[in-house]
Amino acid sequence: MTTGIGARVLRKEDRRFITGNGNYVDDINVNGQYYAAFVRSPHPHAEIGSVDIAGAKASDGVIEVLTGAEVAADEIGGLPVGWGITQTNGEPMVEPAWPILAQGRVRFVGDAVAVVIAKSIDAARDAAEMVNVSYTPIPAVIATEDAPKDGAPQVWDEAPGNTSFDWEIGDKAAADQAFEGAHHVTKLELVNQRLVPNAMEPRAAIAEFNSVSGDLTLHATAQAPHAIRLLLGAFVLQQPEHKFRVISPDVGGGFGSKIYPYAEYAVLCWAARRMGCAIKWTADRSESFITDAHGRDHVSEAELALDADGKFLGLRVNTVANMGAYLSAFGPLVPTFLYATLFAGQYTTPAIYAHVKAVFTNTTPVDAYRGAGRPEATFLLERIVEKAAKETGIDPADIRRRNFIQPDQFPYATPVALTYDSGEYGATLDKALALADYTGFAARRDQSKTSGKLRGIGFSLPIEATGAAPSAIAGQLGARAGLYESAEVRFNPTGSVTVFSGSHSHGQGHATTFAQVVSDQLGVPIENVEVVQGDTSNSQFGMGTYGSRSLSVGGSAIVRACDKILAKGRKIAAHILEASADDIEFVDGNFQVKGTDKAMNIAEVAFAAYVPHNYPLPTGDPAQDENALEPGLNEQAFFDPLNFNFPNGAYICEVEIDPDTGVVQIVDFSAVDDVGNIINPMIVEGQVHGGIAQGVGQALYEGAVYDKETGQLLSGSMMDYTLPRADNLPMIKTGTTETPCPFNPLGVKGCGEIGTIGATPAVINAIIDALGDYGVTDISMPATPEVVWRAMQEGRA
Amino acid sequence: MAVTVNLTVNGAQHTVECEERTLLVQLLREHLGLTGTHVGCDTSQCGACVVHVDGESLKSCTMLAAQAEGANITTIEGLANGDELHPMQQAFHENHGLQCGFCTPGMIMSSVDLLKNNPTPSEQEIRHWLEGNICRCTGYHNIVKSIQACADKMKAA
Numbered sequence: 038m039t040t041g042i043g044a045r046v047l048r049k050e051d052r053r054f055i056t057g058n059g060n061y062v063d064d065i066n067v068n069g070q071y072y073a074a075f076v077r078s079p080h081p082h083a084e085i086g087s088v089d090i091a092g093a094k095a096s097d098g099v100i101e102v103l104t105g106a107e108v109a110a111d112e113i114g115g116l117p118v119g120w121g122i123t124q125t126n127g128e129p130m131v132e133p134a135w136p137i138l139a140q141g142r143v144r145f146v147g148d149a150v151a152v153v154i155a156k157s158i159d160a161a162r163d164a165a166e167m168v169n170v171s172y173t174p175i176p177a178v179i180a181t182e183d184a185p186k187d188g189a190p191q192v193w194d195e196a197p198g199n200t201s202f203d204w205e206i207g208d209k210a211a212a213d214q215a216f217e218g219a220h221h222v223t224k225l226e227l228v229n230q231r232l233v234p235n236a237m238e239p240r241a242a243i244a245e246f247n248s249v250s251g252d253l254t255l256h257a258t259a260q261a262p263h264a265i266r267l268l269l270g271a272f273v274l275q276q277p278e279h280k281f282r283v284i285s286p287d288v289g290g291g292f293g294s295k296i297y298p299y300a301e302y303a304v305l306c307w308a309a310r311r312m313g314c315a316i317k318w319t320a321d322r323s324e325s326f327i328t329d330a331h332g333r334d335h336v337s338e339a340e341l342a343l344d345a346d347g348k349f350l351g352l353r354v355n356t357v358a359n360m361g362a363y364l365s366a367f368g369p370l371v372p373t374f375l376y377a378t379l380f381a382g383q384y385t386t387p388a389i390y391a392h393v394k395a396v397f398t399n400t401t402p403v404d405a406y407r408g409a410g411r412p413e414a415t416f417l418l419e420r421i422v423e424k425a426a427k428e429t430g431i432d433p434a435d436i437r438r439r440n441f442i443q444p445d446q447f448p449y450a451t452p453v454a455l456t457y458d459s460g461e462y463g464a465t466l467d468k469a470l471a472l473a474d475y476t477g478f479a480a481r482r483d484q485s486k487t488s489g490k491l492r493g494i495g496f497s498l499p500i501e502a503t504g505a506a507p508s509a510i511a512g513q514l515g516a517r518a519g520l521y522e523s524a525e526v527r528f529n530p531t532g533s534v535t536v537f538s539g540s541h542s543h544g545q546g547h548a549t550t551f552a553q554v555v556s557d558q559l560g561v562p563i564e565n566v567e568v569v570q571g572d573t574s575n576s577q578f579g580m581g582t583y584g585s586r587s588l589s590v591g592g593s594a595i596v597r598a599c600d601k602i603l604a605k606g607r608k609i610a611a612h613i614l615e616a617s618a619d620d621i622e623f624v625d626g627n628f629q630v631k632g633t634d635k636a637m638n639i640a641e642v643a644f645a646a647y648v649p650h651n652y653p654l655p656t657g658d659p660a661q662d663e664n665a666l667e668p669g670l671n672e673q674a675f676f677d678p679l680n681f682n683f684p685n686g687a688y689i690c691e692v693e694i695d696p697d698t699g700v701v702q703i704v705d706f707s708a709v710d711d712v713g714n715i716i717n718p719m720i721v722e723g724q725v726h727g728g729i730a731q732g733v734g735q736a737l738y739e740g741a742v743y744d745k746e747t748g749q750l751l752s753g754s755m756m757d758y759t760l761p762r763a764d765n766l767p768m769i770k771t772g773t774t775e776t777p778c779p780f781n782p783l784g785v786k787g788c789g790e791i792g793t794i795g796a797t798p799a800v801i802n803a804i805i806d807a808l809g810d811y812g813v814t815d816i817s818m819p820a821t822p823e824v825v826w827r828a829m830q831e832g833r834a
Numbered sequence: 835m836a837v838t839v840n841l842t843v844n845g846a847q848h849t850v851e852c853e854e855r856t857l858l859v860q861l862l863r864e865h866l867g868l869t870g871t872h873v874g875c876d877t878s879q880c881g882a883c884v885v886h887v888d889g890e891s892l893k894s895c896t897m898l899a900a901q902a903e904g905a906n907i908t909t910i911e912g913l914a915n916g917d918e919l920h921p922m923q924q925a926f927h928e929n930h931g932l933q934c935g936f937c938t939p940g941m942i943m944s945s946v947d948l949l950k951n952n953p954t955p956s957e958q959e960i961r962h963w964l965e966g967n968i969c970r971c972t973g974y975h976n977i978v979k980s981i982q983a984c985a986d987k988m989k990a991a
Contacts, residue, residue, distance in 0.1 A: 056910065064869035237874045237969070238936040726974075760968050
């Protein structure tokens with residue numbers, strides 16, 4: 038079959054995008070809609086005195102101006118946090134309220150104070166300038182490392198030391214003991230800088246309230262429409278779910294930043310309901326920079342203990358993680374269970390201990406951005422492993438090989454709470470070494486030298502946890518929601534199939550990949566399968582698309598629904614073919630009686646289910662109805678995974694550095710990934726390419742830079758924040774090993790984030806390798822020409 | 835104050851009354867409903883709004899609508915010949931040159947202009963040309979491949 042599992046099927050969704058017929062939120066207009074513009078704080082920390090709205094309200098075209106006072110009067114709730122962390126001392130994390138318009142105090146530049154609603158976007162923006170807020174600035178704390186210091190300004194009275202939580206994982210005593218007997222200890226201090234996600238489509242929303250029916254509809258750029266409905270409806274707006282519909286049409290990238298129930302969406306819904314109208318808002322890019330949840334922002338120190346053979350004995354990590362001014366929906370999860378649980382990496386390190394302090398600062402809140410915690414873990418681990426290799430003189434590939442978890446050790450329980458599913462880390466590394474022509478590197482280095490360039494090679498062996506995870510266990514760890522996914526597979530009477538999924542593609546190609554799965558399972562031509570997502574009125578429920586979960590969790594739910602379709606179809610076919618259901622086998626889309634040529638196609642079975650003339654309908658007589666069936670062929674399933682799955686890979690990067698300018702050019706990049714079974718190799722490669730570009734972005738170009746005094750985001754536009762461009766990247770060589778994950782019926786692992794997780798340390802390790810002759814042992818990110826050039830000068834000194 | 839702009843878009847003549855400060859991209863999206871041209875930034879960096887003005891690619895956020903008086907504009911909606919895709923559109927489809935699709939109209943419009951100026955670009959020339967178009971999804975790998983494939987196909991034709 039050329040369209041089933043494993044086939045390089047071209048995307049079904051492409052045509053609308055390449056012809057300009059995509060349907061993004063800002064492309065939608067509702068009759069009579071008004072437009073919103075937000076009044077935002079220019080101060081990182083200030084008391085709000087009066088908010089004078091008179092001028093704005095009198096401005097041309099303005100319908101309404103609302104402030105925090107109305108939010109409070111209407112008893113609108115604060116934005117909820119989806120994951121609670123229990124601190125080391127047993128106390129819950131400090132979780133301050135996050136009102137949807139500021140109450141009394143603003144806590145970061147961009148904090149929303151008021152909203153202007155007008156007949157045109159220009160009128161709204163013009164009037165927003167006329168809202169006169171009297172601020173009394175108070176001292177602000179901006180930098181991560183400053184937040185816990187004695188005497189630092191306090192973001193929240195209820196969070197002394199600016200600490201939201203103090204948390205640890207692993208056996209400290211065992212780790213300490215490992216260091217006592219160590220032959221060698223490698224130490225590392227590093228900063229994992231703050232990033233701004235920058236999905237190409239800015240966030241946008243339209244809220245519509247029907248005063249007659251009481252129905253509230255929100256069109257929003259959302260990765261998880263059902264979750265947004267649940268969180269905003271139940272915790273913020275008190276809008277019951279059956280009267281609240283969230284529609285997320287085509288979404289122009291997300292990378293985590295479009296998971297969350299943002300304040301703007303809540304304000305629009307509240308105002309539309311209050312005013313009985315429709316209101317539209319589209320962020321401009323500057324607004325996105327300061328209001329989209331940021332990513333990363335850790336300051337860490339780590340120590341790795343080794344024996345004389347280069348075996349890892351123990352790892353100790355201490356991290357300060359910046360949460361920003363408020364706790365974003367999944368912010369507390371990122372530097373804890375998505376981070377420190379990955380410190381075993383691909384290795385058998387027997388003793389690991391990590392301590393994490395999460396702090397508040399007067400900056401934009403931080404949450405999951407592509408990889409979310411796992412890039413921070415992999416960066417730290419793969420940097421310290423490579424540093425250990427340099428210090429001990431062991432080849433960087435070899436030191437990793439000496440420490441690999443072996444294929445016969447799975448399922449493998451790490452010292453930091455996870456049980457890995459499957460992998461052949463050595464084979465994956467071997468493939469990467471071949472792809473990168475590792476043995477030819479010395480010659481290439483010499484060649485670069487003759488042209489005046491410094492060449493370096495760097496490794497990174499990422500592993501991550503995707504497809505989260507058994508709901509019950511997640512609940513014990515602090516999750517405030519389930520983590521399953523739903524699916525509905527609906528045969529239409531004439532044999533086509535509509536698939537509803539609670540996950541939601543924002544570029545990942547679900548319309549194609551999921552259709553391949555269904556085509557494969559049900560034997561229906563792929564052109565007869567349509568995947569429907571992104572509307573709470575269509576799919577029953579869902580947790581959405583993030584954490585590389587859509588195929589392993591959402592795809593598995595589809596498989597389960599297909600199983601139910603086949604089970605019912607078998608009974609229908611048995612009735613019509615006058616055979617026992619046990620004698621019916623399903624082959625290539627046909628139900629056939631074993632050993633005979635009696636068969637009927639699944640489309641015929643579907644037709645019979647909807648036109649049940651020859652059909653085992655209930656008779657009303659219980660004695661006869663044991664095998665009776667309802668008409669129709671439409672099944673739902675929820676899939677709650679037994680475990681995470683653990684994509685892993687081996688990444689090798691080669692760079693050339695111009696010693697006169699410090700400019701780094703990536704000249705070769707090889708990535709071999711084990712993402713389990715592969716449904717569509719073309720889409721997997723695309724995910725890896727894009728992931729690597731974002732990982733390279735962190736290594737070389739990107740960084741949210743705040744002015745420590747004024748709290749202004751200096752890198753607040755695409756002119757100031759460097760996103761990777763086409764000429765910053767090489768063609769990327771990819772390969773795969775496939776060890777199926779045993780915890781889902783497709784045997785798949787997530788592929789959406791591994792590239793980002795793996796790429797960053799490979800690039801930085803390559804730069805450090807290239808600068809070895811200059812005595813450089815560390816380099817900060819982004820490794821701009823200035824950073825590299827300075828490191829060379831300082832290393833030399 | 836309002837201005838009146840006469841222009842041709844995708845072969846159709848339009849007379850549009852808009853504010854003086856209206857940008858060409860706003861005229862296309864908000865007045866003509868041609869939402870295939872996207873706005874991804876506010877600093878003329880991202881290239882999601884690239885259209886052809888009198889045959890040359892241009893970021894439609896860098897031009898006032900009033901400056902387009904008399905101009906002949908082609909947007910992504912006007913690139914295909916009926917149901918028959920432009921070879922560049924076909925190449926992006928066949929080479930997985932798009933994921934979320936948001937940068938895609940600008941990428942395709944820019945790439946068409948590249949091949950008009952340079953029918954046989956090298957990989958480096960393609961990458962250099964695309965400096966004004968940001969994609970956050972693909973890592974550019976398959977976009978470059980799409981353009982190479984399109985160039986090969988157009989050369990063979």
